[in-house]
């Protein structure tokens with residue numbers, strides 16, 4: 001197997017991947033804030049994390065994967081201001097006349113997220129951990145930061161003191177002033193805050209929030225960033241191999257995760273930081289004012305499958321921005337249906353054979369080299385098409401290669417409805433007889449009977465495809 005390389009945001013270099021424990025890779029992914037549907041930008045991030053995990057598994061690693069759900073503490077603005085997003089969900093429901101609690105909102109949108117995830121064939125993490133179930137661990141972490149002098153309390157919040165952490169801007173590679181540009185636009189509401197970059201570990205100034213917990217500093221709720229540090233360390237250890245997320249997390253959320261984790265433990269928090277780029281819609285940044293935050297519902301309302309969206313994501317390298325258009329999604333669908341049909345034919349023809357051993361096949365090596373090169377999935381897709389279009393490869397080799405590649409691509413190529421999986425044995429016998437009769441009619445050049453038999457099969461919702469390996473019947 002080839003050597004795996006990743007581009008590490010922390011060092012801004014392509015690096016050889018060397019896990020702490022070669023037997024088990026630890027992987028943490030920032031999950032959804034469960035107050036609304038995931039949009040196509042979020043779904044790209046989860047699909048990227050999925051191809052990463054599948055690549056690790058394909059190359060022989062075992063993976064321990066943890067993902068959080070944020071069900072408290074993420075404010076509407078990165079500057080720790082505004083309204084808690086879960087409370088926005090509660091308010092919106094109230095505006096629709098629904099009386100729901102914060103936990104109802106979190107539960108509802110966690111279910112929606114799981115549904116979207118499964119519909120795109122994204123592998124579930126080993127743990128999907130809600131922030132509200134880990135408040136104690138967060139309080140413990142804040143206590144340590146306070147004891148070590150990295151945190152201070154004002155009347156409104158407990159803050160992390162960035163001046164005590166000299167490598168604070170290492171991940172972003174920016175100067176602190178640049179990093180703060182977004183924050184400066186906000187009105188600073190806490191005059192006791194020492195530095196504009198200091199961020200909230202524990203919120204004390206929202207007594208009307210519906211989720212409040214006791215703490216050594218008073219009743220309140222955690223800041224957003226502390227949850228990922230607490231949960232990543234609880235499940236994966238003080239130093240983890242890989243942490244993923246969107247590039248929007250680099251200057252604030254992930255920068256803060258590093259600061260508070262490393263200040264608390266004195267150890268490196270994450271060895272490899274991997275970030276996916278944005279999705280644009282019709283070449284425009286997604287924004288509230290443009291109303292272009294498409295969700296899975298929009299995809300389905302336009303008569304596309306969630307798997308079409310998955311294929312679209314595979315077409316771009318994760319470190320490059322991708323442009324979403326309905327035309328591009330149409331192209332992804334055509335490509336996906338094309339490969340799906342080719343595999344359906346191969347499965348039908350070779351259904352009674354054992355899969356060939358393609359362990360050392362040249363095209364398998366080519367595929368593996370692409371994915372090992374910082375997840376070059378577009379390159380891997382091109383190898384898939386090379387196999388599909390090949391005139392030299394025997395069908396059985398093609399089938400074995402395509403099903404093998406699908407462990408990484410996740411296009412569910414093995415789940416294709418064929419007459420062998422969807423019809424009863426009696427129906428298969430009947431269809432087989434019609435197929436044989438038609439072949440005989442064709443041999444004796446009785447074209448009208450052959451056409452009639454084809455129509456007969458069409459009425460049974462069976463489509464006949466004449467291939468070099470004989471006629472194949474497909475459902476639908």
Ligand SMILES: [Zn+2]
Pocket residue numbers: 029030031228253
């Ligand atoms: Zn996070």
